[in-house]
Amino acid sequence: MSAFWYYVFTLVFFLFDxxxxxxxxxxxxxxxGILNFAYIAFVALGAYVTGAVSMPNSVGTGxxxxxxxxxxxxxxxxxxxxxxxxxxxxxxxxxxxRLRTDYLAMVLISLSLVFYDIVNNYVRLFNGADGLYNVPxxxxxxxxxxxxxFVPFFALVTGAVALILWGVMSRITRSPLGRTFRAIRDxxxxxxxxxxxxxxxxxxSMLIGSFYAGxxxxxxxxFGGSFNPTAWLPGETFVVFAVIIVGGxxxxxxxxxxxxxxxxxxxxxxxxxxxxxGHPGLIEYIDTMVVGVxxxxxxxxxxxxVVPERLRRFPQPAGELANRxxxxxxxxxxxxxxxxxxxxxxxxxxxx
Amino acid sequence: xxxxxxxxxxxxxxxEAILSCEGLTKAFGGVNAVNGATFDVxxxxxxxxxxxxxxxxxxxxxxxxxxxxSDSGSMRLGSTDITNWERYKIxxxxxxxxFQLSRELSGLTVLENLLAAPKVQAGESLFNIFFRxxxxxxxxxxxxxxxxxxxxxxxxxxxxDNRARELSGGQKxxxxxxxxxxxxPSLFLLDEPMAGVNxxxxxxxxxYILDMKAQGVTVLMIExxxxxxxxxxxxxxxxxxxxxxxxxxxxxxxNNPEVVQAYLGEVINAGTGH
Ligand SMILES: Nc1ncnc2c1ncn2[C@@H]1O[C@H](COP(=O)(O)OP(=O)(O)O)[C@@H](O)[C@H]1O
Ligand SMILES: [Mg+2]
Numbered sequence: 001m002s003a004f005w006y007y008v009f010t011l012v013f014f015l016f017d018x019x020x021x022x023x024x025x026x027x028x029x030x031x032x033g034i035l036n037f038a039y040i041a042f043v044a045l046g047a048y049v050t051g052a053v054s055m056p057n058s059v060g061t062g063x064x065x066x067x068x069x070x071x072x073x074x075x076x077x078x079x080x081x082x083x084x085x086x087x088x089x090x091x092x093x094x095x096x097x098r099l100r101t102d103y104l105a106m107v108l109i110s111l112s113l114v115f116y117d118i119v120n121n122y123v124r125l126f127n128g129a130d131g132l133y134n135v136p137x138x139x140x141x142x143x144x145x146x147x148x149x150f151v152p153f154f155a156l157v158t159g160a161v162a163l164i165l166w167g168v169m170s171r172i173t174r175s176p177l178g179r180t181f182r183a184i185r186d187x188x189x190x191x192x193x194x195x196x197x198x199x200x201x202x203x204x205s206m207l208i209g210s211f212y213a214g215x216x217x218x219x220x221x222x223f224g225g226s227f228n229p230t231a232w233l234p235g236e237t238f239v240v241f242a243v244i245i246v247g248g249x250x251x252x253x254x255x256x257x258x259x260x261x262x263x264x265x266x267x268x269x270x271x272x273x274x275x276x277x278g279h280p281g282l283i284e285y286i287d288t289m290v291v292g293v294x295x296x297x298x299x300x301x302x303x304x305x306v307v308p309e310r311l312r313r314f315p316q317p318a319g320e321l322a323n324r325x326x327x328x329x330x331x332x333x334x335x336x337x338x339x340x341x342x343x344x345x346x347x348x349x350x351x352x
Numbered sequence: 353x354x355x356x357x358x359x360x361x362x363x364x365x366x367x368e369a370i371l372s373c374e375g376l377t378k379a380f381g382g383v384n385a386v387n388g389a390t391f392d393v394x395x396x397x398x399x400x401x402x403x404x405x406x407x408x409x410x411x412x413x414x415x416x417x418x419x420x421x422s423d424s425g426s427m428r429l430g431s432t433d434i435t436n437w438e439r440y441k442i443x444x445x446x447x448x449x450x451f452q453l454s455r456e457l458s459g460l461t462v463l464e465n466l467l468a469a470p471k472v473q474a475g476e477s478l479f480n481i482f483f484r485x486x487x488x489x490x491x492x493x494x495x496x497x498x499x500x501x502x503x504x505x506x507x508x509x510x511x512x513d514n515r516a517r518e519l520s521g522g523q524k525x526x527x528x529x530x531x532x533x534x535x536x537p538s539l540f541l542l543d544e545p546m547a548g549v550n551x552x553x554x555x556x557x558x559x560y561i562l563d564m565k566a567q568g569v570t571v572l573m574i575e576x577x578x579x580x581x582x583x584x585x586x587x588x589x590x591x592x593x594x595x596x597x598x599x600x601x602x603x604x605x606x607n608n609p610e611v612v613q614a615y616l617g618e619v620i621n622a623g624t625g626h
């Protein structure tokens with residue numbers, strides 16, 4: 001296979017993977033209003049756990065890591081997702097109950113920095129700064145693919161996973177649960193006044209989103225066969241935010257668009273461009289700036305994103321059809337009491 | 353809509369209280385916003401909570417609905433002691449409230465604002481979403497039917513697919529009240545439901561409140577317009593400086609010198625001193 005197709009399928013892989021990541025962040029932020037600035041930490045944990053459970057026992061591998069159970073794909077991927085959920089549960093218990101959105105965001109940033117330092121320095125966890133490598137290729141026992149064949153193969157596997165996760169996510173966001181998430185996003189006080197246990201729903205949303213983060217991370221380590229701290233600098237969280245803001249917060253189709261525009265076209269495509277003579281690495285720097293500029297332009301001119309949140313219309317009850325005589329403009333039904341109330345415009349607080 | 357009924361005469365001490373609170377206090381820094389408020393809200397009646405600006409009325413509503421915890425005091429809803437309960441649990445017992453400045457769920461449509469209101473929905477459980485889709489459909493259909501009916505009554509039907517943030521001030525007030533009605537409250541706390549709306553709408557809202565009563569909803573409303581209070585409320589609680597000054601019928605309270613000085617006197621400047 002030519003290098004061209006190798007690149008194309010690499011881009012396709014990142015498109016689908018960031019679509020998954022965007023769906024996870026979107027349910028937390030776009031649907032429920034949780035400003036999860038630690039998102040990339042959940043992605044990383046998913047990647048590390050997916051890798052570490054699939055690798056053989058670490059003794060004699062020259063790497064240090066926990067687990068090492070030789071769990072095959074896709075079970076390792078699911079474990080990566082679940083690990084991210086466990087982290088989300090702990091983080092939610094610490095932060096969600098007490099903190100207002102803005103403080104929550106700050107605490108989450110700090111947590112992600114702490115988590116980063118722990119993984120980077122506590123080598124016995126996930127091999128420290130070197131990270132995990134030689135992660136077994138998924139389904140290699142079944143397919144025996146060359147590296148060139150593996151890339152398109154795994155891009156399609158990721159596409160299939162994305163499709164399943166999209167189906168699941170649409171079902172959630174279209175349900176009354178999704179509506180309650182959005183009610184909490186718009187005004188948690190109102191939601192609570194309507195009897196919604198805000199914390200419980202925020203926790204649910206955190207858990208769902210983190211599963212997506214973990215699976216997206218797991219696919220990353222399976223695609224590249226390695227994962228280390230340079231892959232998840234805490235700033236990476238903002239790339240995922242850029243994806244959902246550019247694409248359209250609260251709209252799954254928009255997220256795919258965002259993944260295409262930001263992740264594929266802006267972040268990964270330029271890496272394949274030839275270097276500007278005399279300025280190696282310049283493109284990479286410009287790249288990050290371009291993402292920032294695009295993000296600012298979007299927030300300024302089209303904050304709803306390329307594909308805005310859908311207006312959710314509902315089929316009207318059957319009786320409605322009978323009434324459709326051109327003026328469904330029902331005048332407010334007259335209350336029997338209205339006539340009993342008169343309004344004179346005299347001073348309201350007059351007494352005696 | 354139910355048939356017309358004269359507001360019943362309040363028999364003080366005989367009516368069963370749906371809500372009673374005793375010695376509620378709440379201080380913000382040095383300000384004693386609520387300072388020993390004690391009163392009963394009779395079941396099935398419309399009770400007005402009046403008092404000058406800053407008397408602590410909104411704070412009382414915040415405490416009763418669990419949005420704020422009182423520093424001391426106790427409150428009961430029906431036979432349940434709800435002191436220090438979390439707000440969503442109080443709501444689930446059937447206490448709804450509106451906010452002085454209307455708060456709509458801005459990104460949701462008008463219809464969705466109502467659909468979000470029923471307190472506990474089968475469709476809010478992940479298990480049901482994936483394993484009991486028929487139950488969900490049925491529940492959702494029933495809720496849409498009921499919401500549609502309420503929107504018709506409140507004259508918001510044509511706006512059902514508009515995002516709530518696009519509504520005018522008056523429409524937002526109506527939306528907030530109808531959203532509370534959708535939740536089938538047994539006690540509905542209304543914080544100045546008629547403030548800042550035009551006279552025609554004031555009349556309509558008054559009518560809706562009387563309708564609620566006819567349907568068995570107990571209403572406690574903060575209201576400055578004594579004309580309205582006179583016309584629709586059975587009972588009045590006067591709050592001043594965070595304390596319950598008096599309770600009873602408005603016509604009786606007009607003759608109470610303390611009340612006149614603290615509240616009514618604000619306007620006519622006719623006080624008798626302590
Ligand atoms: N969240 C708050 N923080 C600080 N002070 C408050 C707060 N809410 C109310 N207050 C103060 O408490 C007093 C009572 O306010 P409020 O309950 O809104 O009165 P009312 O609704 O009767 O006009 C006022 O002095 C107000 O400034
Ligand atoms: Mg007030």
